[in-house]
Amino acid sequence: MHKEHPLTKNQQIIFDLIDKSPEPMKAYSILFSVQKKGIKAPLQVYRALDKLVEIGKIHKIESRNAFIACHNSSCQVSKATAFSICEICEKVTEISSTGLSKYLANFKDKDGMKYSKYNLEFFGLCKKCR
Amino acid sequence: MHKEHPLTKNQQIIFDLIDKSPEPMKAYSILFSVQKKGIKAPLQVYRALDKLVEIGKIHKIESRNAFIACHNSSCQVSKATAFSICEICEKVTEISSTGLSKYLANFKDKDGMKYSKYNLEFFGLCKKCR
DNA sequence: TTACATAATGTTATATTATAACAATTCAAA
DNA sequence: TTTGAATTGTTATAATATAACATTATGTAA
Ligand SMILES: [Zn+2]
Ligand SMILES: [Zn+2]
Ligand SMILES: [Zn+2]
Ligand SMILES: [Zn+2]
Numbered sequence: 001m002h003k004e005h006p007l008t009k010n011q012q013i014i015f016d017l018i019d020k021s022p023e024p025m026k027a028y029s030i031l032f033s034v035q036k037k038g039i040k041a042p043l044q045v046y047r048a049l050d051k052l053v054e055i056g057k058i059h060k061i062e063s064r065n066a067f068i069a070c071h072n073s074s075c076q077v078s079k080a081t082a083f084s085i086c087e088i089c090e091k092v093t094e095i096s097s098t099g100l101s102k103y104l105a106n107f108k109d110k111d112g113m114k115y116s117k118y119n120l121e122f123f124g125l126c127k128k129c130r
Numbered sequence: 131m132h133k134e135h136p137l138t139k140n141q142q143i144i145f146d147l148i149d150k151s152p153e154p155m156k157a158y159s160i161l162f163s164v165q166k167k168g169i170k171a172p173l174q175v176y177r178a179l180d181k182l183v184e185i186g187k188i189h190k191i192e193s194r195n196a197f198i199a200c201h202n203s204s205c206q207v208s209k210a211t212a213f214s215i216c217e218i219c220e221k222v223t224e225i226s227s228t229g230l231s232k233y234l235a236n237f238k239d240k241d242g243m244k245y246s247k248y249n250l251e252f253f254g255l256c257k258k259c260r
Numbered sequence: 261t262t263a264c265a266t267a268a269t270g271t272t273a274t275a276t277t278a279t280a281a282c283a284a285t286t287c288a289a290a
Numbered sequence: 291t292t293t294g295a296a297t298t299g300t301t302a303t304a305a306t307a308t309a310a311c312a313t314t315a316t317g318t319a320a
Binding site: 062063084087095097100103104107109110111113114115116117118119120121122123124125126127 | 192193214217225227230233234237239240241243244245246247248249250251252253254255256257
């Protein structure tokens with residue numbers, strides 16, 4: 001087993017920013033926020049984001065091209081993700097439901113195909129917007 | 131009840147193209163293909179795509195920024211979609227499983243929130259690539 | 261029919277998201 | 291301590307998507 005790698009400088013800066021954000025952050029908004037810390041180019045941001053996604057510290061909300069920190073201790077790597085998204089205020093919450101994740105992890109389609117990874121996005125109205 | 135609206139010219143051209151394609155199509159590849167038919171600008175493509183998604187004739191594969199025709203007679207409107215995506219050859223198939231759709235349509239998170247819409251993308255290896 | 265509203269179209273420009281290509285540096289393992 | 295992998299820095303460019311505004315078609319109701 002590998003020891004968990006510590007984050008590099010750029011990765012840490014960008015993770016901290018996303019982790020503190022109450023809402024998903026987009027790449028260029030991240031870029032803008034970290035320019036004072038010396039990260040000047042899109043690629044520096046995208047490379048850090050790629051790595052953070054790969055190791056499961058953040059997730060990408062595909063329908064929004066935005067990133068949020070993972071607060072679900074059980075997902076070490078981004079292979080099983082589920083989110084709820086408010087269609088009014090765009091609030092995003094990671095869903096951690098044992099039932100749901102078990103159901104999806106064991107789902108087989110009619111060809112008997114099992115999947116190694118999934119991403120689920122639910123849309124609706126959050127408490128505040130209902 | 132409304133009669134089902136016929137497609138407009140641009141919508142029909144673009145739907146036909148996607149419908150015939152064996153794989154998901156990206157907006158600018160659609161644009162390139164329909165230029166001989168007089169559709170010259172990205173917006174003309176995106177407007178048709180938006181409408182086709184809205185009425186459920188096509189679906190957007192969010193993780194790929196690509197569009198496929200719906201072949202699932204039971205989904206009239208894009209509110210409950212599930213796909214399998216091969217990570218090698220990028221083959222995409224729409225999953226139509228009554229069990230899955232029932233499970234997800236009735237899923238409530240721990241706040242009791244019910245959702246009006248979802249999109250699920252499974253990743254794995256297709257038959258050919260296994 | 262005529263008039264009005266609505267939806268669709270055409271067009272130019274621009275915004276947003278993401279990657280290519282290559283050089284330099286850091287860092288850990290042999 | 292060298293060597294290979296990962297990370298970083300940098301410039302340029304590709305790919306995806308929308309803003310703004312003018313025009314044309316289409317449906318509906320007086
Ligand atoms: Zn997570
Ligand atoms: Zn809300
Ligand atoms: Zn469908
Ligand atoms: Zn395949």
